[in-house]
Amino acid sequence: MKIAVTADDILYGVPRHCSLCPVALALHRVFLGGPSARWPRVAVDPFRIVVEQGFDLHKYQTPLVVREFIDRYDDQTPLELAGVASRFQPFEFELEEGNPSWQRKFAELKAALEAKP
Numbered sequence: 001m002k003i004a005v006t007a008d009d010i011l012y013g014v015p016r017h018c019s020l021c022p023v024a025l026a027l028h029r030v031f032l033g034g035p036s037a038r039w040p041r042v043a044v045d046p047f048r049i050v051v052e053q054g055f056d057l058h059k060y061q062t063p064l065v066v067r068e069f070i071d072r073y074d075d076q077t078p079l080e081l082a083g084v085a086s087r088f089q090p091f092e093f094e095l096e097e098g099n100p101s102w103q104r105k106f107a108e109l110k111a112a113l114e115a116k117p
Helices: 007-012 022-032 064-074 080-087 100-115
Strands: 002-005 041-044 048-053 056-061 091-094
Touching: 002 022, 007 022, 022 041, 022 048, 022 064, 064 091
Parallel strands: none
Antiparallel strands: 002 091, 041 048, 048 056
């Protein structure tokens, strides 16, 4: 699924806020049109993106382009935020559900921790 982060998302996003950053705003826009009419709950971090929509829970691995954007966007000082739209360009990224290798590693780690006496 292709997600577009627009200039408005960048302008109105909140740095260091997992649910109101520009990427989260773009995801809200995409998932609002989904099967549930409820406002989706979105959390974005450098490792995963989680979208909760009604009883549906979608987990995604955070793409590299998003991680790089978050690092730069979150590094803004309050004075720099005034010109944020001129320093960041809109972009698109592909969101692929799940990450079998990550899920497998997590399951292995969980099993190892549960096996310890």
